Amino acid sequence: MNNTEELAKKIAQAMDALPRMVAEEAVEYSRTRFSEKAFNGVPWKPVSPRYHPRRGTLMVRSGKLLNSVRVARVTPRKVVIAAGNSKVPYAQxxxxxxxxxxxxxxxxxxxxxxxxxxxxxxxxxxxxxxxxFMGNCPELGKRLKEVSEQLFKSMIK
Known part of the structure; x- marks a missing residue:
């Protein structure tokens, strides 16, 4: 195999791995919002002391909402992450x-x-x-770009 074919094979492998990697990074970004209590660098509105949780932290009492953030679908052209289920109808x-x-x-x-x-x-x-805690934003876009660049650099070496 010559260098051009080898490079094309490595690029194809990276392209196959990229959607799953993007999905996992997007889920991790969304889950991290719960500990940082901010999205795209903008802090969440604090909860009223009247409703402050006796246990847990803001939006994480049982962990059901946080744990419902997941990869819903991955195709070569589209990545969908979702949150909520029948036990967490309040995600949206x-x-x-x-x-x-x-x-x-x-x-x-x-x-x-x-x-x-x-x-x-x-x-x-x-x-x-x-x-x-989830959706498109510049902060996530920057992270996805960095992860993609790292993937291609590691595959081409």
């Missing part, structure tokens, strides 16, 4: 924010005295600030 709301009315279904509530009371169905206004 936290990533994009929400302001509006929601229906609270009828339910039972236990009072401080231990008495159970019935709560009627009602509407409630909610305002959840955007705390983005």
């Amino acid at each position: 709301v936290h990533n994009e924010g929400f302001s509006g009315s929601v229906v609270v279904k009828a339910h039972s509530r236990r009072t401080k005295g231990g008495k159970t009371v019935r709560v009627k169905s009602h509407n409630r206004q909610m305002r959840i600030p955007r705390r983005q």
Whole structure:
């Protein structure tokens, strides 16, 4: 095999490996947002002391949302990462924010005295600030470029 064929083979191998590598880097970037509490260098809005978690940190109490960030699809031309599932239906709301009315279904509530009371169905206004943890951004683009360059440099050596 001559040098040109060898180089073409190495480039083809790098191109095959690139989408999976990009997907893994994008998932890692998204998961790291939870510990850095920022997206693209912009800090998340702090939580009100009224709602501060008794355990865990902002947006990580059980770890379900963080652990739901995953690679959804990888093709040679497209990489899709996703978050949320049937146990984490609130992923999109936290990533994009929400302001509006929601229906609270009828339910039972236990009072401080231990008495159970019935709560009627009602509407409630909610305002959840955007705390983005995934999506395209310049910071991620820079990381993906660096990873891609490292991959090609290592394959061509």
